[in-house]
Amino acid sequence: xxxxxxxxxxxxxxxxxxxxxVDNFLNHQLDITLFNEIGKEFKRRFSNKEVTKIVTVETSxxxxxxxxxxxxxxxxxxxxxxxxxxxxxxxxxxxxxxSYTKNQEYTIKISKEFLSPNDKILMIDDFLASGSxxxxxxxxxxxxxxxxxxxxxxxxxxxxxxxxxxxxxxxxLESLAIIDSIRDGQVIFK
Amino acid sequence: xxxxxxxxxxxxxxxxxxxxxVDNFLNHQLDITLFNEIGKEFKRRFSNKEVTKIVTVETSxxxxxxxxxxxxxxxxxxxxxxxxxxxxxxxxxxxxxxSYTKNQEYTIKISKEFLSPNDKILMIDDFLASGSxxxxxxxxxxxxxxxxxxxxxxxxxxxxxxxxxxxxxxxxLESLAIIDSIRDGQVIFK
Numbered sequence: 001x002x003x004x005x006x007x008x009x010x011x012x013x014x015x016x017x018x019x020x021x022v023d024n025f026l027n028h029q030l031d032i033t034l035f036n037e038i039g040k041e042f043k044r045r046f047s048n049k050e051v052t053k054i055v056t057v058e059t060s061x062x063x064x065x066x067x068x069x070x071x072x073x074x075x076x077x078x079x080x081x082x083x084x085x086x087x088x089x090x091x092x093x094x095x096x097x098x099s100y101t102k103n104q105e106y107t108i109k110i111s112k113e114f115l116s117p118n119d120k121i122l123m124i125d126d127f128l129a130s131g132s133x134x135x136x137x138x139x140x141x142x143x144x145x146x147x148x149x150x151x152x153x154x155x156x157x158x159x160x161x162x163x164x165x166x167x168x169x170x171x172x173l174e175s176l177a178i179i180d181s182i183r184d185g186q187v188i189f190k
Numbered sequence: 191x192x193x194x195x196x197x198x199x200x201x202x203x204x205x206x207x208x209x210x211x212v213d214n215f216l217n218h219q220l221d222i223t224l225f226n227e228i229g230k231e232f233k234r235r236f237s238n239k240e241v242t243k244i245v246t247v248e249t250s251x252x253x254x255x256x257x258x259x260x261x262x263x264x265x266x267x268x269x270x271x272x273x274x275x276x277x278x279x280x281x282x283x284x285x286x287x288x289s290y291t292k293n294q295e296y297t298i299k300i301s302k303e304f305l306s307p308n309d310k311i312l313m314i315d316d317f318l319a320s321g322s323x324x325x326x327x328x329x330x331x332x333x334x335x336x337x338x339x340x341x342x343x344x345x346x347x348x349x350x351x352x353x354x355x356x357x358x359x360x361x362x363l364e365s366l367a368i369i370d371s372i373r374d375g376q377v378i379f380k
Contacts, residue, residue, distance in 0.1 A: 021277045028278070029304045030252075030267040032259045059249050062220075063267070066253040069222045077220040077253070083273070085291040087211045088218070101275040114219045 001041050001176040004154070005189055007034060008177055017182045019101075026126055026154065030063050038176060039068035042124065042152040045174040049149040051075055051122045055115075055141060057097075057108060057133050058082045060126040064154060068124055078115065080108040080140060089113065095139035098132045108136050115144035128153040128175060131162030138169060150174065158190055191231050191366040194344070195379055197224060198367055207372045209291075216316055216344065220253050228366060229258035232314065232342040235364040239339040241265055241312045245305075245331060247287075247298060247323050248272045250316040254344060258314055268305065270298040270330060279303065285329035288322045298326050305334035318343040318365060321352025328359060340364065348380055 013021040025031040051072045056065040057080045065077045081088065082097075092109040099106060115121070123137050134151055141148055148171055156163065156175035166173045178190040203211040215221040241262045246255040247270045255267045271278065272287075282299040289296060305311075313327050324341060331338055338361055346353065346365035356363045368380040 015277060019277050021279075023277075023279065023301060024303075028268065028271065028301060030256060030259075030269070032256060032264045032267060035256065036260075036264075059252065059269075059273070062249065062252050063256040066220060066222060066225065066256055069220075070226075074222045074226075077222060078218065079220070079249075081218065083249070083292070085289075086293065087205060087209050087213075087291055089211075089213065099275075101277055102273070103276065111213060111218060113214075 001038070003034065003037055004177045007031070008155070008187055012187065014182055014185045014187065017185065020155065020157070020179065020182070020187065022155070027060050032067065035064055035067040038064060038154060039071045041176055042068050042122075042174065043071035046122060046150050046152065046172070049122070049172070050120045051149050052118070052120045053078060053115075054122050054124055055080070055110070055137055056124045057137060061124055064126060065124040068152070072122065078110060080110050080137060082106045082108055084109055093140040093143040095136040097136040098130070100130060108133075108140065110140050112144070115141060115146050117145035119144070119146035120149045121146050122149045123151045125151075126154050128156040128162040128166075129160040131160070131165040134162065135165055138166075138171070155179065191228070193224065193227055194367045197221070198345070198377055202377065204372055204375045204377065207375065210345065210347070210369065210372070210377065212345070217250050222257065225254055225257040228254060228344060229261045231366055232258050232312075232364065233261035236312060236340050236342065236362070239312070239362070240310045241339050242308070242310045243268060243305075244312050244314055245270070245300070245327055246314045247327060251314055254316060255314040258342070262312065268300060270300050270327060272296045272298055274299055283330040283333040285326040287326035288320070290320060298323075298330065300330050302334070305331060305336050307335035309334070309336035310339045311336050312339045313341045315341075316344045318346040318352040318356075319350040321350070321355040324352065325355055328356075328361070345369065
């Protein structure tokens with residue numbers, strides 16, 4: 001997706017040739033016009049799939065998933081919680097996830113009432129790198145018996161192992177910008 | 191807003207005549223059609239105000255703010271972070287916030303680069319009760335020198351002191367469903 005690649009080239013901050021910080025449009029300040037283009041592009045790539053619900057992970061996936069849902073016939077969005085409040089229904093599906101950017105292990109949770117065996121789920125997230133968060137979602141959805149229609153990712157770092165893990169599970173994976181490597185502060189797309 | 195009140199009557203779970211749990215459409219599973227109606231209603235109520243940016247707090251405010259931004263000429267959304275990653279710019283505005291539902295004090299942060307004295311900010315959040323989160327946002331925005339155009343709230347519990355705190359600061363406060371009290375498991379709207 002050219003618009004997104006251009007945005008990464010002009011606005012992303014590269015830290016130690018390893019980290020792509022996109023707080024300017026994706027992770028802290030959110031570019032709603034760009035998110036609409038991202039939503040349209042996900043719809044185009046998954047036009048062959050039935051989607052009854054979009055599932056994502058707290059926090060950065062939520063905004064993208066909600067805007068995208070408008071292009072999938074306004075299906076509900078469910079986000080897996082990392083920081084459950086005391087009011088959350090205790091009857092949940094759980095999975096362990098490791099966050100490299102926060103250097104911390106989380107348990108992510110979705111209330112059982114919001115996933116059913118009749119659901120066909122599109123997973124959406126901002127980044128795919130190690131694949132830990134996305135594999136956590138795969139686990140939650142599989143526990144519920146729902147079907148996975150695919151995984152839509154905004155930025156994939158293909159030099160980490162996430163893609164392999166997802167594809168080993170037979171899941172259609174669509175990443176809108178695939179980063180092959182970072183050299184001398186420059187992003188090299190696949 | 192009648193549609194929202196109806197949704198609360200049919201779908202909210204009342205816990206101990208004190209807590210309104212709306213995980214079914216607002217805080218865990220997200221009703222994107224309803225969020226669009228909420229966005230339109232905020233636009234109607236703040237049609238007299240200039241808005242260059244929408245600011246909210248992680249996590250539950252993000253989805254509402256992003257859908258609403260589409261009705262405010264697609265202005266950017268900035269969310270205050272509760273759980274900053276290691277990649278976040280350290281040059282931030284900070285404020286302390288107390289969460290009753292998590293029984294915990296947080297520091298919320300916004301990078302200085304995303305608020306400027308030229309901004310006219312609409313604050314949006316899911317709940318107003320004690321007003322702690324919203325007053326935290328008021329503090330962050332005031333530190334930046336930006337102007338506050340108003341505060342848009344989905345559900346206000348008017349039996350707590352939030353409204354008074356916001357209005358003492360001369361801020362236009364618009365809540366789409368105002369709950370006067372909860373008795374015998376029934377919500378009584380103002």
